[in-house]
Amino acid sequence: xxxxxxxxxxxxxxxxxxxxxxxxTIPSLALxxxxxxxFGLGVVPSFIMLAFFAAMPVIGNAIVGLRSVPASTIESxxxxxxxxxxxxxxxxxxxxxxxxxxxxxxSTQMIVGVAAIVAYVLGPxxxxxxxxxxxxxxxxxxxxxxxxxTILIVIVALVFDGLLVLLGRFTISKGLS
Numbered sequence: 001x002x003x004x005x006x007x008x009x010x011x012x013x014x015x016x017x018x019x020x021x022x023x024x025t026i027p028s029l030a031l032x033x034x035x036x037x038x039f040g041l042g043v044v045p046s047f048i049m050l051a052f053f054a055a056m057p058v059i060g061n062a063i064v065g066l067r068s069v070p071a072s073t074i075e076s077x078x079x080x081x082x083x084x085x086x087x088x089x090x091x092x093x094x095x096x097x098x099x100x101x102x103x104x105x106x107s108t109q110m111i112v113g114v115a116a117i118v119a120y121v122l123g124p125x126x127x128x129x130x131x132x133x134x135x136x137x138x139x140x141x142x143x144x145x146x147x148x149x150t151i152l153i154v155i156v157a158l159v160f161d162g163l164l165v166l167l168g169r170f171t172i173s174k175g176l177s
Contacts, residue, residue: 002055003062004088013063020060024110028053028117036121046118053110061103065096098172105164112157116149126153 006012028049035045069092077087093100116127129149136142 003059003066007063007066013067017060017063020056020063023052023056028114032117032121041121045121049118050111050114053114054107057106057110058100058103061106062096062100065099065103066092068099069095094173098168101164101168101172105161108160108164109157112153112160116153126156 002016006016031049031052032045035048039045039048073091073095074087077091082090112126116130119127119131127149129152130146131149133142133144133146133149136145
C-alpha cells in the first residue's frame with residue numbers, strides 16, 4: 001500500500017525507496033536493544049522487529065517493480081479507456097508482480113533469520129534452541145541443541161522459499177518470467 005501510494009511521486013518514491021534500503025542496514029541486535037527500552041522483554045518488541053524487517057524489502061521491491069512498468073504500456077491502457085485503478089490492478093501490479101514477489105521472498109528469509117534472534121528477548125522465536133544450547137555450552141547436549149535449532153531454521157526457510165517459488169509459478173504470466 002505504501003509503495004502504491006508513493007511510486008508515482010518521484011520525490012516520495014525516492015525517499016521511501018532509500019529509507020527502505022537504508023533501514024535494512026540496521027543490525028537486528030541493535031534494533032532489538034532499542035526496542036527493549038520502551039517495550040521491555042517479550043512479544044511486543046519481537047513483533048515490531050519482525051514487522052519492520054518484513055516490510056522493508058517488500059516496499060522497496062514494490063516501488064522498483066511499479067516504476068519499471070513501461071510508460072507506453074500505461075499509455076496503451078489509458079488509450080483503451082481503462083481507469084486509473086483498473087490500470088493499477090490490471091496492468092501495473094501484474095507486470096510488477098515478479099519483482100514484488102522477489103521482495104516477499106527476501107522478506108520471508110529475513111523474517112526467518114530475525115525470528116531466531118527475537119528469541120533472545122524472550123519473545124517466541126525459532127532461535128530458542130540455539131540460545132539455550134549456547135547458554136549451556138560445554139554441558140551435555142549443548143552443541144546438539146544449538147545445531148538442531150540451526151537446522152530447523154534452515155528447513156523452515158527452505159520450505160517457505162519453496163512455497164513462494166510455487167506461488168510465482170502459478171501467478172506470474174509466462175510472458176513475464
